[in-house]
Amino acid sequence: MLLAVLADGPVHGYGAVERIRERSGGALDFPSGTIYPALKRLERRGLIEGEWEATGRSKRVYRLTDAGTRALADERAEWATTSSIITSVLGAARG
Numbered sequence: 079m080l081l082a083v084l085a086d087g088p089v090h091g092y093g094a095v096e097r098i099r100e101r102s103g104g105a106l107d108f109p110s111g112t113i114y115p116a117l118k119r120l121e122r123r124g125l126i127e128g129e130w131e132a133t134g135r136s137k138r139v140y141r142l143t144d145a146g147t148r149a150l151a152d153e154r155a156e157w158a159t160t161s162s163i164i165t166s167v168l169g170a171a172r173g
Contacts, residue, residue, distance in 0.1 A: 080116055081150040084126060088141040091117055125149050
């Protein structure tokens with residue numbers, strides 16, 4: 079989900095939380111503190127990069143790398159396959 083919201087453009091951690099909340103219609107509302115460890119893991123894997131922005135209050139702004147864009151495409155394809163399989167199983171009526 080973080081890669082997907084970063085595909086919309088660079089954002090700081092709290093902004094990522096807000097994007098997820100908005101996209102989910104409020105159904106997903108993560109405490110901001112839970113997002114930062116995930117952002118750090120993605121950064122260590124080279125999928126995103128962050129840099130400090132000093133406009134008023136310092137904040138770290140994250141953006142997708144090329145590797146992150148490719149990983150997001152892979153995740154979307156995998157999710158499409160998985161969700162299709164689950165829909166087939168749940169939607170199958172046995173009589």
